[in-house]
Amino acid sequence: MDVQEFATQLREALDGQDVGFSLTKSATEVLEHLGPQWLAAAMKPVLLINQGRMQHFELHTEGAEPMRNLAESGGGPRRGIAVVGSGERAPRAAHLTLPTPEILAGETSFSFGQRPNFVAKTISAIYTRAYWQVPLALDSYRQWRNKRAGGRVRGERMTTVPMQQHTDVAGRTMWVAMHWAESGGAESWAWEQARLAKEAGFALVITFDRAAPQRQLAKAFALTEDVYLVGNSLERPHWPLFVAELLRKHDISHLHIHHSELAYAALASLRLTHPQIRVEDSTHIVEHRGGGFVGTSIELSDYLDLHHVISPQLVDLYTANGVDPAKLAFHPLTGFSADAPLPRTSRGGGSLRVGFLGRLSAQKRPYLFQRTAAACKLAGGSELRFIMQGAGELEKMVERDQRRLRLDSYVERRDWAPVAGFLADIDVLLVTSENEGLTLTALEANAAGVLVLSADVGSQRSVVADAALLPAQPVQFVSQAVRLLRALAKDEALFASLLAQQGRKVEQIAAQQSASEFYAQHYQEVMAR
Incomplete structure (x- = not known):
């Protein structure tokens, strides 16, 4: 250099x-x-x-x-x-x-979890070692514990009286608050939302509040020069001062939150000092034991003007927790993936090609895909082929399991590449995640004529055929996945029937105005005021 x-x-x-x-x-x-x-x-x-x-x-x-x-x-x-x-x-x-x-x-x-002190580091090390050595057992415990968690996440409502000497805003600058600049469905939508805002005439300020390599940071710089990696340099006690200076410097008029702790933490004081700023958020996944960002969004709903949700499950959860339905905008993430291949309506014979697509992270449970492949191989599944595409923090574990389970000649590994090429090479997308919202990859798969088999989590049942839903519990997942995959490899009529049912479900979702269409229209109306 x-x-x-x-x-x-x-x-x-x-x-x-x-x-x-x-x-x-x-x-x-x-x-x-x-x-x-x-x-x-x-x-x-x-x-x-x-x-x-x-x-x-x-x-x-x-x-x-x-x-x-x-x-x-x-x-x-x-x-x-x-x-x-x-x-x-x-x-x-x-x-x-x-x-x-x-x-x-x-x-x-x-490593699992945050590691701010010795006790947390020790717990994280034990948990990480257990996941590395016995992932099936630890995941079974995690699913049991998650099942015990309650569904209500709404806290006490707040009554807000803004300061009399509050700050007026005159510009058209949007603060897009993101978790990080890494690959993921939520991030894909965040880039699209930011693009639509810029196209409508907003100047953009983008923040990231989670420490990370920020591998997709170039996408932020393609939209604006005003980019702040808060999570790589600033301690949390300094967040309020940073937000105050950010609002002052850029004359922020709108805020859109994408899984940002920084922005959610700022909402209470922002509403007192800058009540004219319009605040909206997009949420995707209900995390276990507290709701995660969805729980925070519901908790702070009184401070937000609009909740954009991507699935019917989230509509039900927000309304069940007392959020005004008029503040909810259900618009799925359809229509902004431009590289899908031409759809198929049948499998076309030959080996059944089964794919995993996504970040190699604990949430996506790549180990479960590998164990399903290993179980199929053990059962004599010569009629099946497996392909994994993705990268992430569990790369070493995936490589080790590839060798330990003797999958080198049975499971093909691929790094990140265009989704279209991957979908053209598979017949079945196997979604092993322990939690999801309504996956963008499932919608892309359906558009390409790929059958989706998925753990029955989040709002996946909105787009997955009933018989293609699998238990989230890992042992049961593997057992039922092996049985269904081998049946699909031998019965093309079953494949066609499930693909048709999947298509009908996706059509119902697609009939809803897409998030891209909604925000393009929404921002035109905002800029016209």
């Missing part, structure tokens, strides 16, 4: 502020991959709350996913320092978290 050229580009990305740095070899390797825009986006949250003074950054690397924000724990091994800006006041110290070269090369380790 030409460090002088990197420094020049970093100064440009920081609006001309002076920059100097010292880097280890590993930090240089990481920053050569990430680029100066990435580093600037991670520095900007800290610089925003410390304007007018020199800023000192310690650069650290995190080697496990999900990544920690090392600013929360006071840093880790130092891989470099950077100094930005000038000023008479003494420089402030901050910690900035970078991914390791191993994470960027796809050789990451994986």
Whole structure:
């Protein structure tokens, strides 16, 4: 890496502020991959709350996913320092978290949960080791525990009286608050929503509040230069000050939340100081034991103007928890995937090709796909072929199980590639997730004439044939999946019947106005006011 050229580009990305740095070899390797825009986006949250003074950054690397924000724990091994800006006041110290070269090369380790202290680290290590050694047993326990969780997530309602001297907004700037810039269905919709907003005339500000490699950050920079990697540099106690400065600097008029803890945490005070800002969110999945982001959205519903939900299940949950139906906009994620192949109406003979598509994460349960394949192989399933496409933090575990279960010649592994090519190569999409909303991949699969077999979670029953729904409990999942896959391989009439029923269900969902259509129209109306 030409460090002088990197420094020049970093100064440009920081609006001309002076920059100097010292880097280890590993930090240089990481920053050569990430680029100066990435580093600037991670520095900007800290610089925003410390304007007018020199800023000192310690650069650290995190080697496990999900990544920690090392600013929360006071840093880790130092891989470099950077100094930005000038000023008479003494420089402030901050910690900035970078991914390791191993994470960027796809050789990451994986840990369950957040690890902010010794006790949490110990629990995480035990849980992670158990998942690595006996995933079926641990997952069975997790499903049993999840089943015991209650369904109501609504807290007490709030009465709000805004400050008399509140801040007026005059611009047309939208803050798009995202979880991270990684691959996923929620993120795919977030990019589309942001694109529609920009197309309608909004200026955009995009934040990410979860530490991550941010592999899709280029998509944010394609939409705006105002990008902030909060989760890689800023401690939570500084979030309120950051939000206040963000609103002031950019004159925010609208806020759209996509699974963002930062934005949800800011809503109560934002409603007191900036009551004119219009706030909307999009939610996808009901997490176990508390509801996750859906639970937070329902809890804070009094602070939001509109809830965009993607499935009938979420409509029912919001209304059951007392949310005004007039605030709900049910619009599925149909119609914005442009690379689907031509649909098929029959299998066409030969081996039944079964696919897994998605991030290699605990939620997606790739181990369950592999164990289903192993069980089919053990049962003599020569009429079946298996293909896995995806990458993620469980890559090492998947590679190990591939060898341990002797699947190298039975399960084909593929890295991320266009969805159209993958769907053209399979007959059945096997969704093993422990939790989902209404998967975009299921809609894409149906458009390509691919039959979906899925764990009966979330709102999957809205788009999956009844007989193709499988128990979420892992042992029962494997047993029923093997039985059904072998039957489908031998009975093309059964395949055609389930595919037809699936198509009828998807048609009912597709009859609903899509999220893209709704927001294109919605933003036209907003801009016309």
